[in-house]
Amino acid sequence: MTRILVLYYSSYGHIETMADAMAEGVRSEGVAVEVKRVPELVPEDIARTHHFKTDQTAPIATTAELPEYDAIIVGAPTRYGRLPAQMANFWDQTGGLWAKGTLIGKIGAVFTSTATQHGGQETTLFSLITNLLHHGMLIAGLPYSFQGQTRLDEVTGGSPYGATTIAGGDGSRKPSTNDLDGARFLGARVARLALKLA
Template sequence: MSTTVQVVFYSMYGHIYKMAEAVAEGARAAGAEVELYRVPELVPDDVLEQFGAKQAQTAFAHVPVIQPDQLAEADAVIFGTPTRFGMMCAQMRNFLDMTGGLWAQGKLIGKVGSVFTSTGTQHGGQETTITSFHTTLLHQGMVIVGVPYSEQGLTKMDEITGGAPYGAGTLAGADGSRLPSENELSIARFQGRHVADIAGRLKAGS
C-alpha cells in the first residue's frame, strides 16, 4: 500500500499555498499519494477584501476545506501556517482545537507530523512558530519530522532565505510582495520527500 500524505495549510496571500504545492511535489516524488487541503477561514469576506486578500485567495479556492476527522486517514500530515506574533495563525489554531475527538480516541498516535511556515521578516518567528506548533502534535502522539542538514539549502549564506532544521519557511516581506525563492521551494520539496519517506518506512514496519 502506498503512503498517504496530507498537506494542510492556511494561506492569506498565497505564500504558504506556493510552499504547500512544493511540499506536495516533494512527497509525490517519494511515491506518496498526496492530498492538499486548506483549513476554514475565520476572517469575514469584507475584511479580506479590504486587505486585498480575497483576490489572492482565488488562486487556491479550488483546494477543499478539510474536516478534522479526515486527519486520521493519512499516514503523515504536513501543516503549513503563516506566523502571527511568533506562533501559528488563528485559523490553524482554531482547526487544531477541533481535533479533540481525534485526541480522545488516539487516532493520530504514531502518524508523522511536520510543519512549514512564512514570516514577513528574517527574524519574524519562523522557528518559534514551528516549534510551538510541535506541542500540539506531541499531545496528539504524532512523530515529528523536520528538515535535516542533508538539505544543503539550509546552509546557504549568499542570499536571504527562510528554512530551518525545524521545517521549511519563506520570507514574504513586510508588505507581502516577496514570493518564495527557489531555495525556499527546494527546502519545501525536500521536506515533503523526507516526511513521505519516513512515513513509508514506519508504515512498512508496522
C-alpha cells in the same frame, strides 16, 4: 496505500505556494498526497479589503478526515511568533481524536512564512509542532542534509524544525527557489518515513 495530507492556511499565497512544493516532494517518492486548507475565519468582505488571496483552489479539510492519513504536514504563516487563529481553531476541534489517540504514531512536519528574517519562524514552527506532539505524532524536521538552509549568499528560509520562507513586510517577496527546494526536500523526507512505517 500510504497517504499524506498537506494541511495549510495562507492569507496571501506564500504558504499556498509552499504547500504545493511540499506536495511535489511527496509525489517524487511515489506517495499519494492531498493538499487541503483550513477554513478562513475572517469575513469575506474584510479579507478582500485586506487583499487576502481568496481564490485558493485547495478544498477545505475537516478534522474527521485526519485519521485517514499516514502523515500530516502542516503549514501556516506566523502571527506574532505563533500559529494564526485559523490553524489554531482547526486543531482546537481535534479533542475527540486526541481522546481516542487516533493520530498517535503518524508522521508530522511543519512549515511557515514570516515577513522578516527574524519574524518568529522558529517559534511559529514550534507552535505548530506542539499540536502534533500532543497528538503523539512523530516529528520530521528539515535536516542539514538539505544544504540550502546553510546558504549565506541570499536571504533564505529554512530551519531544522521545518521549511520556511520570508514574505517581506509588504508580502512582495515570493518563495525563492531555495525555499521551495527546502519544502520539496521535507515533503520527500516525510514520504520516505511514512513508507518505512507503513
